Amino acid sequence: MAVPTTAPFANRHVRPATHRANRDPAWARWALTAVALVFLAFFLVLPLLAVFAQAFAKGGAYFLAAIREPEALASIRLTLFTVAVAVPSNVVFGVAAAWAIAKFRFPGKSLLTTLIDLPFAVSPVISGLIYVLVFGAQGWFGPWLIEHNIRIIFAVPGIILATTFVTFPFVARELIPLMQAQGTDEEYSAVTLGASGWQTFWRVTLPNIRWGLLYGIILCNARAMGEFGAVSVVSGHIRGETNTMPLHVEILYNEYNIAGAFAVASLLALLALATLVLKSLVEWRQTGTA
């Protein structure tokens, strides 16, 4: 006869066979780690290596030539210019929005919070199309813009608008929870001590959010450089004029210039790696000072 399982003795006897979460056998731990590493290798490391391998497939000279080609240089310049406008704008908008949401009570606050997330929720292609519908030749302001000889769609302003829209949430999203957690007491202290709003912002608020802000800027920057969908819709793909780096990569690829495409792509990949390093540095500083 088996001992009833409710008896203390039976329990004691059975216990070694049951696993607690922190007592997984070695093989399970190794297997799980291996699965994760294999997945990482296949989906992240391998493609990254492939990018660089393809970029240098025809040798270093070809790589340099592909990058130095006037159209490639133009795309790099345009990307940098777009980022130079879009990222600072989003820093200003993002800080202002986060400040308003975190530090004040006002009607429509939850609506504003939802709106900030809109660019994440909407497909980038739709984001681009919105601008075509608004500013394009057939759009709402199209005739007026043509009359005044202002080009937005299929021109640099459209690219900047689309990029700014798509990357808008990064800074604000990063700052809102941070500023909400910090509350308003320090700002109020500064105010009772006679500081103006401007002084309060520069001397109290900004130092408190600097690492979060930097983190947001890094993410925003990475996305702004890499944005494809929205920019593709509004750009018009005019070579040497409205092609950003991701668009230039696509064109080269479609022309079967694989090595050239990957050469430019490797620049973007390098940027991504640099972003990751910066990001970890900032995260390390953030936890260090917290």
Place this chain on the structure above:
Amino acid sequence: MSIEAHGIRKKFGAYTALDGVDLNVPQGKLVALLGPSGSGKTTLLRIIAGLEFPDPGSGRVLFHGEDVTDVPAGKRRVGFVFQHYALFKHMSVFENVAFGLRVRKRSHRPTNASIAERAHRLLELVQLDGLAGRYPSQLSGGERQRVALARALAVEPKVLLLDEPFGALDARVRKDLRRWLRRFHDEIQLTTIFVTHDQEEALEIADEVVIMNKAHVEQVGTPQQVYDKPASPFVYQFLGNVNVLRAPALAGSLRRGLRPDEPAPDGQIFVRPHDIEVTPHDAGGSGLSAIVRHIHAAGPQARLLVEQVQTREHVEVEISRSELTDLNLRVNDLIRLRLRQTHSFDEDYAI
């Protein structure tokens, strides 16, 4: 500088935080705003500071007779200390204290040397001069609180406002610091209002106590006045432990133990645990029969929880340890209660 507030109303949406509150704080006094959470005391303090504003057209705030209702916080010359200190985390203790001087307009800004001198003098005043180079995260709660105080004093305020100044400290530090604050106030003689929900704290150090409840001021007076002559059942209950007895329960034998002017027969009687005398039941005489249910003998006083035989109401009684020894009480013993001092109010009051 004296502080007056007249007819202050403040609503947050549908919630009324202050409903026509008046306040009068004479020059140089230390006044406690005492009340349970949600009574509106912090809102009143913030309105005095200029961090919140009363509802339009509702009331005025006067400093030394001068209307400051529409003056922004930075121009009122108030020193405000927050419950959680609100020190600037990224600045050293010294820079925290110097902040109020550094943000002044260039024409009014002292030189660096005199800023440094003043900051060090203030840190000396709060007994923290050795910690000028530390950061807030490296300080204890009590030290942070004193840094916050020094920072508030740096701008030479006319009024000092403290929001739950000891709320975030542990019990021992809290006691030390509140006595220190009393001495400190006597030294600097600055009109001071502090908010607290701790009646012991308010009664111990304040010159005057303003008791608030549900957006109203219930009573204003010296600690002794409000403790001995509470204006309402709320005040009576808030300022210490109290038993509320239904008057019918006091029929018969107990009535004889009371002064004739005391309770109305159908009202309620309030009696503090230490105002009840315990005698053995078989000794006879007047008094209310009760059974001892619990005895808590830890602490300076012994606390008994007894149940009235007639009504089964529970009553808390405090007697000295030596009395407890003399009576030789045990749980389930039958005793008699006599009420030495009771209080009753005219208006109906439900618990």
